Amino acid sequence: MSDAAVHVLTTEGPSRIQRIIEEAPSVRSVICLDGLTQILPVSPAYDAFVRRPAGVIERMSGHGAYRMDVSARIDEGQSWQLAAYIGHAAQLQGGTDVTVFATGEVDSHLAVRPVEHVDVKLAALARFLDTQDIDAEKAIIVVPDGGPETPARICGIAVQRVAGVAEALAFAGLDAPAEVGPIANDDGAAAKPARRRIPLFTVLGGAALLAAALFWAGGDFVRWSAMMGQGRVLDVETSLAEAGQDTFGHVRAAMFRTWLGLSRPASPVDIVGSLVVAREASACGDAARLDVRAVTSAFAAPGEICMAEFRAVGGVDDVVVGRLGYWPAGLGNGPRPARVMRGSGDVQGRKWTLEFKDLPQAGAAMRLVVIAGGVDISGPQPWYQDLLAAPLNSPVYEAARIRLARLGFTVTSLDWRRE
Amino acid sequence: MPADDPIRKLALAALDADAQARALLSPEGARARVSFSDLYRYANDPGFVLAPELGARLAVDDAAQADLAHLLANGAFAHIPRQAAAASGAVERRETEKAVLVLTPSRAGAGEVYLSIELRDASARPPSQLFARKTGEAWQRLALPVFSDAQTQVLLDADAALARALADPETEVYLR
Numbered sequence: 001m002s003d004a005a006v007h008v009l010t011t012e013g014p015s016r017i018q019r020i021i022e023e024a025p026s027v028r029s030v031i032c033l034d035g036l037t038q039i040l041p042v043s044p045a046y047d048a049f050v051r052r053p054a055g056v057i058e059r060m061s062g063h064g065a066y067r068m069d070v071s072a073r074i075d076e077g078q079s080w081q082l083a084a085y086i087g088h089a090a091q092l093q094g095g096t097d098v099t100v101f102a103t104g105e106v107d108s109h110l111a112v113r114p115v116e117h118v119d120v121k122l123a124a125l126a127r128f129l130d131t132q133d134i135d136a137e138k139a140i141i142v143v144p145d146g147g148p149e150t151p152a153r154i155c156g157i158a159v160q161r162v163a164g165v166a167e168a169l170a171f172a173g174l175d176a177p178a179e180v181g182p183i184a185n186d187d188g189a190a191a192k193p194a195r196r197r198i199p200l201f202t203v204l205g206g207a208a209l210l211a212a213a214l215f216w217a218g219g220d221f222v223r224w225s226a227m228m229g230q231g232r233v234l235d236v237e238t239s240l241a242e243a244g245q246d247t248f249g250h251v252r253a254a255m256f257r258t259w260l261g262l263s264r265p266a267s268p269v270d271i272v273g274s275l276v277v278a279r280e281a282s283a284c285g286d287a288a289r290l291d292v293r294a295v296t297s298a299f300a301a302p303g304e305i306c307m308a309e310f311r312a313v314g315g316v317d318d319v320v321v322g323r324l325g326y327w328p329a330g331l332g333n334g335p336r337p338a339r340v341m342r343g344s345g346d347v348q349g350r351k352w353t354l355e356f357k358d359l360p361q362a363g364a365a366m367r368l369v370v371i372a373g374g375v376d377i378s379g380p381q382p383w384y385q386d387l388l389a390a391p392l393n394s395p396v397y398e399a400a401r402i403r404l405a406r407l408g409f410t411v412t413s414l415d416w417r418r419e
Numbered sequence: 420m421p422a423d424d425p426i427r428k429l430a431l432a433a434l435d436a437d438a439q440a441r442a443l444l445s446p447e448g449a450r451a452r453v454s455f456s457d458l459y460r461y462a463n464d465p466g467f468v469l470a471p472e473l474g475a476r477l478a479v480d481d482a483a484q485a486d487l488a489h490l491l492a493n494g495a496f497a498h499i500p501r502q503a504a505a506a507s508g509a510v511e512r513r514e515t516e517k518a519v520l521v522l523t524p525s526r527a528g529a530g531e532v533y534l535s536i537e538l539r540d541a542s543a544r545p546p547s548q549l550f551a552r553k554t555g556e557a558w559q560r561l562a563l564p565v566f567s568d569a570q571t572q573v574l575l576d577a578d579a580a581l582a583r584a585l586a587d588p589e590t591e592v593y594l595r
Contacts, residue, residue: 342539
């Protein structure tokens with residue numbers, strides 16, 4: 001932590017941010033209590049606050065996983081966000097010895113939104129300050145603008161009402177982040193950057209400009225390649241979109257996409273499947289009374305389907321992942337599949353086994369989506385929503401497929417339904 | 420069968436009564452046993468805490484450990500067996516068809532490790548407890564935090580028995 005002392009205002013009194021540590025990108029960000037291993041329940045919300053594409057901390061710092069230790073419990077809610085943001089900014093910039101007490105919710109546009117119980121939090125802060133020896137000239141209390149009236153000072157410390165984090169940082173003697181990444185849409189996806197035409201002078205530039213572009217491309221290529229190697233495909237996509245906002249970045253992103261396209265698997269993915277069927281539902285638990293049939297696009301025979309098993313096999317060097325979605329009332333009929341199976345990897349590819357709790361009736365459907373590429377994909381994978389629900393070859397499905405193709409992956413899908 | 424089902428309570432009470440009757444016949448041997456109903460609640464109820472003396476008894480009672488193993492195997496969300504004999508060194512990742520367990524050292528300081536659990540079936544009802552046992556040792560139990568987006572994460576002391584067990588290829592794991 002820097003010299004700044006940043007506190008989260010709570011109704012029980014201020015909770016000091018004791019330290020902020022970068023963790024391995026593969027773990028989720030956590031808030032721990034007083035240096036102990038106790039992870040507070042608010043941690044998933046902190047992780048979402050940190051990590052791209054929706055999180056604002058990674059946009060500021062470039063890192064996506066932290067451990068933050070606080071001196072006292074922080075319960076559910078979002079009002080810790082403003083103090084957390086200031087804490088991260090102070091950590092990055094260092095130098096300032098200000099004491100900050102803050103409450104407020106921070107949205108993806110870095111606006112500060114009003115929160116509840118500010119009066120109770122300030123009363124608890126006043127009781128706390130009565131027991132402390134804090135230099136009021138080097139301290140600041142920051143609350144959201146737009147809420148109920150607040151006193152101008154508490155124990156001699158000025159109360160500042162702010163509408164955005166930039167104001168809050170300025171009051172704390174900190175600079176606003178030099179570069180802010182793309183603002184997320186409401187659905188969490190990064191805003192699509194406007195496509196820019198490459199100016200003529202770039203095309204006509206001399207060897208020096210070309211060399212400079214290649215120099216810069218090299219740095220980004222290393223970063224994007226490292227992220228891709230970790231399976232952070234959505235992060236790569238977001239970073240490419242961000243880079244595409246300026247001219248050289250657009251060229252670098254296009255070059256990297258071309259390279260990804262060249263690394264796309266050439267071997268087709270083979271999918272085989274089988275259904276375990278029985279004459280009646282009660283026989284599903286009796287191995288002696290089961291029959292196994294190959295999966296075809298539709299099943300119209302009498303009897304009950306107890307279990308389905310699919311196996312996908314890709315090229316020798318390809319990593320095969322995917323999802324099996326079960327739609328009891330028909331493909332796309334409902335907000336999401338009733339069940340989604342991730343499958344398990346094996347030396348021959350990947351296998352999905354679905355034991356039906358509710359046996360498929362007429363109209364039930366399964367969609368298997370198989371993604372093949374050079375790496376195992378980790379982190380959020382929003383494309384599955386469309387790939388599992390939209391009709392094959394529909395514009396929505398194709399958009400999701402092309403999105404992955406531009407990142408070096410192939411998509412193969414299989415539909416099944418019960419007549 | 421719900422946890423407060425009266426028939427189950429009656430059956431557990433009958434098992435305890437039987438054990439007590441046996442204890443009266445051979446008191447020195449039975450004093451070291453943990454009742455079956457306590458074992459059952461220990462295996463199924465994350466909020467149930469064994470009294471310290473019972474916990475100490477359980478740790479050294481091979482028969483109770485075996486009973487607990489049977490309880491854990493029955494209706495487990497996932498079982499992750501011991502690693503293959505060829506496995507060597509610390510285990511960082513365990514996979515089954517149901518879940519993936521990953522151990523990641525914390526950078527916040529030596530001696531802490533993250534245990535991340537990701538369920539393969541995002542729509543499955545998530546487990547609430549983890550049990551781990553290294554060959555020849557007692558079962559370790561961990562109440563799991565609420566899963567979010569089919570994932571959960573806990574932070575363990577690297578020197579804790581559970582963390583050491585999870586890093587050992589000779590450890591089997593149940594998620595319940």
